[in-house]
Amino acid sequence: MAENKISENIEEYLEVLYRNGSNKEQVSTTKLSKELGIAPGSVTQMLKKLEKLGYIDYTPYKGATLTDEGMKIAQKITRKHRILEKFLIDVLKIKEENVHDQACEMEHTLSDEAERALCAMLNNPDVCPDNNIIPACNFDFDSCHQCYSQKDFDKIVNRQFNLLSISELTSNTDGTVSFIRGDSDLLDEISDLGIRIGSQIKYTPNENQAENYSVIIDDEELSISREMANNIFIRV
Numbered sequence: 065m066a067e068n069k070i071s072e073n074i075e076e077y078l079e080v081l082y083r084n085g086s087n088k089e090q091v092s093t094t095k096l097s098k099e100l101g102i103a104p105g106s107v108t109q110m111l112k113k114l115e116k117l118g119y120i121d122y123t124p125y126k127g128a129t130l131t132d133e134g135m136k137i138a139q140k141i142t143r144k145h146r147i148l149e150k151f152l153i154d155v156l157k158i159k160e161e162n163v164h165d166q167a168c169e170m171e172h173t174l175s176d177e178a179e180r181a182l183c184a185m186l187n188n189p190d191v192c193p194d195n196n197i198i199p200a201c202n203f204d205f206d207s208c209h210q211c212y213s214q215k216d217f218d219k220i221v222n223r224q225f226n227l228l229s230i231s232e233l234t235s236n237t238d239g240t241v242s243f244i245r246g247d248s249d250l251l252d253e254i255s256d257l258g259i260r261i262g263s264q265i266k267y268t269p270n271e272n273q274a275e276n277y278s279v280i281i282d283d284e285e286l287s288i289s290r291e292m293a294n295n296i297f298i299r300v
Contacts, residue, residue: 082138092127146192190294227297239298
């Protein structure tokens with residue numbers, strides 16, 4: 065599962081792009097400059113570099129969107145960051161005001177194997193302490209139960225496509241349910257609604273969305289809880 069090492073600087077840019085445009089929304093140079101604390105001219109030069117590397121699509125004076133490859137990297141580093149925040153607060157009891165900076169330092173060196181172990185120890189968390197969605201892992205499993213069943217990390221392969229949870233979708237979306245996260249109880253609740261791997265989903269965002277999400281799955285309209293929406297992932 066070895067991969068080419070990507071610089072921390074590139075990971076930081078992709079992470080900010082994902083945080084502001086996880087559903088491939090365009091993120092402005094001004095927004096990136098403000099969040100990264102870097103001059104707009106320097107941000108522009110980096111965006112041009114990232115486009116050459118195939119990680120983003122860049123439009124001068126407008127901004128950038130993640131490509132599939134860029135999204136894969138961004139999701140991975142964002143996932144590690146948010147799992148680390150959960151670990152630092154829930155397990156190590158680190159002061160909340162110190163957690164973000166410590167997670168930033170640790171995320172770039174956390175191995176995939178250690179990330180998987182942290183996820184299992186924390187019982188497959190769906191949100192970080194700031195209530196932001198923790199992206200799905202990029203391991204080729206249909207569920208967390210399958211992940212638990214594979215004891216040998218060296219035999220795990222990576223998924224070849226990206227995922228977004230229903231609660232992350234920001235535009236009208238048709239897709240296929242490709243991963244369901246959670247413990248046995250949550251998996252059973254989702255299954256009882258007739259939702260399973262391969263189910264076809266149609267979702268239209270609603271600005272008035274509260275705790276329940278209205279979705280059409282296999283041509284049947286269903287109301288699902290926010291917890292379910294956080295843990296049902298579709299291929300994007």
